[in-house]
Amino acid sequence: MKKKRVSLKDIADKVGVSTALVSYVLNGQEKEKRVGAEVVIKIRKAMEEMNYKPNFIARSLRYGTTQTIGLIVTDIANPFFSTMARHIEDEAYKSGYTVIIGSSDETSAKSDLLVETLLNRQVDGFIVVPAEGCEDCLSQIIEDKVPVVMVDRYVPGLVSNHVVLDNYSASYNATMHLINKGYKNIGLVAYKSYLIHMRERVRGYEEAMKAKGLEKQIWIKYIRFNHLKTDINKVIEAIGSKEDNNIDALFFATNTLSMAGLYKIHSLGIKVPDELAIIGFDGNEAFDFFYAPITYVKQPVDEMGKEAVRILLDQMNGSKKISHVNLMSQLILRNSC
Amino acid sequence: MKKKRVSLKDIADKVGVSTALVSYVLNGQEKEKRVGAEVVIKIRKAMEEMNYKPNFIARSLRYGTTQTIGLIVTDIANPFFSTMARHIEDEAYKSGYTVIIGSSDETSAKSDLLVETLLNRQVDGFIVVPAEGCEDCLSQIIEDKVPVVMVDRYVPGLVSNHVVLDNYSASYNATMHLINKGYKNIGLVAYKSYLIHMRERVRGYEEAMKAKGLEKQIWIKYIRFNHLKTDINKVIEAIGSKEDNNIDALFFATNTLSMAGLYKIHSLGIKVPDELAIIGFDGNEAFDFFYAPITYVKQPVDEMGKEAVRILLDQMNGSKKISHVNLMSQLILRNSC
């Protein structure tokens, strides 16, 4: 039941000229197109009076471009991604772009659906956190020659842009920190996943252990994404009951893993860091309030978002350059190890 | 540099019919519009082969409707709003709607800008968390007869829909809980704001205090939104140094106030609940890990989001009914009081 908005034609009729002139004035081309000085004034006045606002949809159809970016994250309710979304939003709005967000829940089915929906809506480009098995939906974008930048992780085979954390060094450094602190039985809790960011985090941990002659002590638990609580509770319980190899330090490979793990550690009353040292992933207010504030790997989430937008804008402006950006993490030292 | 997508005309040309027939088949009107059986098959086949996807922009221009909802929150990085956004997204996608999100940073200037941007993009409806002084931008929407639902708070004068927490009872009950627990010098920390949700939270506190004969003990500190840390630190410091009236319990009126307050309480080493009892607002993982898990007012954020979408869809389908929904909060009891 919307009221009809004022159109270019309404202005043209009121002033008594063709729509072309109004369009020229609207787009500041009155000089190049030699619109008469008095007519310009009359058109401006009419626009003002009738409160004219151009219709972006019509413009989009004409231009074949919508000034819209599609952002696909795994879950916008996840603070890491909502914070990134905010930075992306700010950076995009600066250049007149609007952002449409969708959550894939880490499934390729939902990713596919989102890609299709957003492609049909003619977004000009994508920023995507690719889910597992998402090669197809991404190649669909790439085949259509729609610019795309992957963030947080990337699909190794695909020739495309990405902005990710240097996950290997992040994990290597965190592990090395634990080793240097004197911990020997250092465990890693990771997601069971072939996604590159996870593999790199695992690799960083392994290489650090090997570098210090601790290959025998390598101990990794893989958590199923859809059974986060069940799986992680088992892991922590085993550690608490000393069944498991006398683990004296744990490194959590993500935000959600850290939180789920800490809940169980807390409820079992395991003493941090005396019984168990901890390093988490991604800053988080909850880390600060844990009785032993949690040491964690901090990602430059603002840079990640902004850089992704910059690269995407570049691509949408026709650049053919493929960018691979690796951002450095920072280990924030606290009391948990 | 996008590859040209297949259009209706391309299909029509390939099959050798007019675009009308293709459109009929596309929209499942082959029966009503009596399209020949063999032609239907040929068109279907061509669509499949050429991987045809309808252009939503063209459709939008024709229909005057974009199947898009504009969501304006104060900050998508705020977990309360990102969680709500997620529920809104899910509910909207179910009905084929896409969501565009914008953050107003609690300023009317940014709200205005967002409303204008989204109106130009012809969104079919709005879900808005109105910022202070946002009467104008909202009335702009309402004048244009674009459906809108306010969430979290509403603008009292405006005749429009809203879905909010029953802030009065939430605050009344929380305060009453503190009183019943035997606390006498109960303080309220609120934002300095004329927004209705804040006024209702203040009123709930005041009425509860009065109801128990504690009107003399009413003690409220108003925090400036843009000076959150400075202002709240002063308040907590004063309490810590006992300068301030022997406050023995604090009720924080929002999410962000609670967190900022807890940081300072933590850093000053004030003992909760022995020296100071606490009730916070909105569930939060950090509340769980505070050494004395924080009692808090839980909002039904999922219901709020979903209900807002339902009402909005109803309005977009032509309903003239004005809905005012008040959702009940729940007081989650923990150790902080």
Next chain:
DNA sequence: TTTGCGCATTAAAACGATTAAGCATATATT
């Protein structure tokens, strides 16, 4: 007088879909 040029403006096509109206042709009804 014709040609050319600068100036101001318009007509019309285009973007990709939807849809009312119209046009043949074949079949059924009187």
Next chain:
DNA sequence: AATATATGCTTAATCGTTTTAATGCGCAAA
């Protein structure tokens, strides 16, 4: 045989904008 009805398809307008090509007009140069 004349008329009505059903069938299958096309034409063209429409949504609101942009933009190319065309047009008309006055004035100076030839």
